[in-house]
Amino acid sequence: MIKALLWAEAYKLMKQSRTWYAIAAVFVLELIVLISAYYQGAAVIDILLNNLKESFYFEGDLLNGNLLIYLILNSLWFNFPLILMLVISGMITDEYKDGTLQTVMLQPVQKKWFILSKYIVATVFTVLMVLVLALSAFLFSYLIFGKSDLIVFIGKLNFFNAVEAETRLILAFLNGCISMIFFSLASLTFGVIFRDTLKTWIVSVLFLIVSNLLLKFDFKWELINKLFYAKLNDTWQYFFQYEIPWNIILRNNLLLVGYIVGFSAIGVVIFNKKDIG
Amino acid sequence: MKMSRNLLLLLLGTLSALAQEVDADLLKVKAKMDSVQSFEAGIIMDVDISFINMPTKEATISYQRGESVKFNSDDFILIPKRGFDFSLEEFFRHPFITVDRGIEMYQGKSYKYINIIPNSKKADYAIASLLIDTLNYRIVRSEIITKKEGAFTVNMKYDSDSAALPASMTVEFEVEEVKIPLNFMGRDTDIDRKQIRTEGKKTGQIYLQFQNYRVNNL
Numbered sequence: 001m002i003k004a005l006l007w008a009e010a011y012k013l014m015k016q017s018r019t020w021y022a023i024a025a026v027f028v029l030e031l032i033v034l035i036s037a038y039y040q041g042a043a044v045i046d047i048l049l050n051n052l053k054e055s056f057y058f059e060g061d062l063l064n065g066n067l068l069i070y071l072i073l074n075s076l077w078f079n080f081p082l083i084l085m086l087v088i089s090g091m092i093t094d095e096y097k098d099g100t101l102q103t104v105m106l107q108p109v110q111k112k113w114f115i116l117s118k119y120i121v122a123t124v125f126t127v128l129m130v131l132v133l134a135l136s137a138f139l140f141s142y143l144i145f146g147k148s149d150l151i152v153f154i155g156k157l158n159f160f161n162a163v164e165a166e167t168r169l170i171l172a173f174l175n176g177c178i179s180m181i182f183f184s185l186a187s188l189t190f191g192v193i194f195r196d197t198l199k200t201w202i203v204s205v206l207f208l209i210v211s212n213l214l215l216k217f218d219f220k221w222e223l224i225n226k227l228f229y230a231k232l233n234d235t236w237q238y239f240f241q242y243e244i245p246w247n248i249i250l251r252n253n254l255l256l257v258g259y260i261v262g263f264s265a266i267g268v269v270i271f272n273k274k275d276i277g
Numbered sequence: 278m279k280m281s282r283n284l285l286l287l288l289l290g291t292l293s294a295l296a297q298e299v300d301a302d303l304l305k306v307k308a309k310m311d312s313v314q315s316f317e318a319g320i321i322m323d324v325d326i327s328f329i330n331m332p333t334k335e336a337t338i339s340y341q342r343g344e345s346v347k348f349n350s351d352d353f354i355l356i357p358k359r360g361f362d363f364s365l366e367e368f369f370r371h372p373f374i375t376v377d378r379g380i381e382m383y384q385g386k387s388y389k390y391i392n393i394i395p396n397s398k399k400a401d402y403a404i405a406s407l408l409i410d411t412l413n414y415r416i417v418r419s420e421i422i423t424k425k426e427g428a429f430t431v432n433m434k435y436d437s438d439s440a441a442l443p444a445s446m447t448v449e450f451e452v453e454e455v456k457i458p459l460n461f462m463g464r465d466t467d468i469d470r471k472q473i474r475t476e477g478k479k480t481g482q483i484y485l486q487f488q489n490y491r492v493n494n495l
Contacts, residue, residue, distance in 0.1 A: 051453045054358075055452050057355075059356055060351075061353070148351075148353060149352055156330050
């Protein structure tokens with residue numbers, strides 16, 4: 001039964017025009033970010049290397065595909081989950097709005113498996129979207145701007161050779177996947193709770209904005225800084241520290257997976273308990 | 278009366294400066310280096326600057342007499358502005374005087390210590406101090422105080438007594454540490470130049486190892 005439900009959910013998701021608009025929006029955003037990153041990149045390098053100009057000549061081009069992908073990563077981690085949340089929350093709110101939920105529930109389908117299939121398809125869709133984003137970012141950036149060393153400022157000026165930079169960028173995308181799944185599934189849970197499309201969108205957007213604000217907020221208690229969900233969403237940045245802190249990355253990702261499971265469980269429980277009508 | 282006395286002092290000063298000869302050992306070093314028409318070598322480069330993390334870099338260096346050295350690398354590399362004037366062209370470009378400071382011990386050996394002081398305002402350095410190996414006519418250490426680019430110290434090690442070109446080199450320099458807002462390249466990528474503050478001078482070093490010299494002598 002679950003297999004049929006998964007296929008049905010995937011079909012419904014790909015059938016709605018909103019999904020394709022979202023995919024197109026991601027490409028448009030990526031293109032805009034790529035262009036602005038190219039122009040911003042020169043200023044970034046200029047500032048980072050300003051104090052070294054007095055003592056050194058520079059050989060090699062730092063304004064290359066790797067820097068642009070890094071800037072894309074920085075710029076898209078707000079806009080991208082926003083798009084995902086709008087699409088994913090629609091997976092449940094549209095069912096309420098169109099009344100198709102009642103029709104489905106007239107079939108021999110367990111509510112638990114029905115909502116779980118939505119969470120699974122939402123996860124797969126999010127992963128695929130991140131893959132599309134990553135592949136297109138690498139493809140466009142390398143094709144147009146080539147591949148060379150990456151310069152990043154995280155406390156110190158970190159230089160990575162081209163191969164190392166590529167590996168770290170791939171790892172950052174993979175790690176970013178977990179954050180994206182968190183936001184996607186949170187929006188699905190909001191859909192279960194609020195049912196109404198517009199209300200769910202507003203709450204989802206608010207949640208994303210607040211999460212981003214709290215990311216920079218320095219809590220008095222170090223434990224909150226370590227464990228609070230909002231603080232875990234830029235774990236991908238650790239891949240650009242010169243020595244990758246694998247322990248912190250593993251801890252943050254495990255915590256975030258815990259939050260994902262928690263948010264999803266809340267959605268499944270609420271959906272199971274609530275009447276469909 | 279006062280004016281003629283000033284003129285006399287100026288004349289005496291000028292004559293005194295002209296009377297200073299360029300150190301004979303320095304001229305011999307120059308002659309030895311001038312015998313190198315061109316060379317190519319591979320270099321392995323390590324950077325030691327407190328606020329920079331950079332992996333070991335590889336590059337090639339090529340030199341043609343009368344031209345500045347050229348570097349080529351697939352990677353991004355930092356090339357010190359001083360330390361690669363193998364033929365001492367930068368010193369000899371403008372008139373200068375040398376002052377013999379005697380003998381100085383350096384790494385357990387004694388070397389001739391001289392100062393080079395430019396006579397021309399066009400020179401881009403204020404003073405240079407050299408330790409000369411007078412047995413093999415080559416420079417083992419130079420300290421150059423530039424007018425615009427800070428101070429550089431270059432230490433050179435040679436593989437053999439006959440070698441004119443160094444096997445390894447350390448370039449020390451002063452560089453200002455840059456302070457950049459924490460979110461500079463984080464989730465917000467706004468660039469605010471006003472927020473960028475510097476925090477004193479730091480000393481950095483670049484270690485260079487030369488490999489596979491292909492030297493073309495005259």
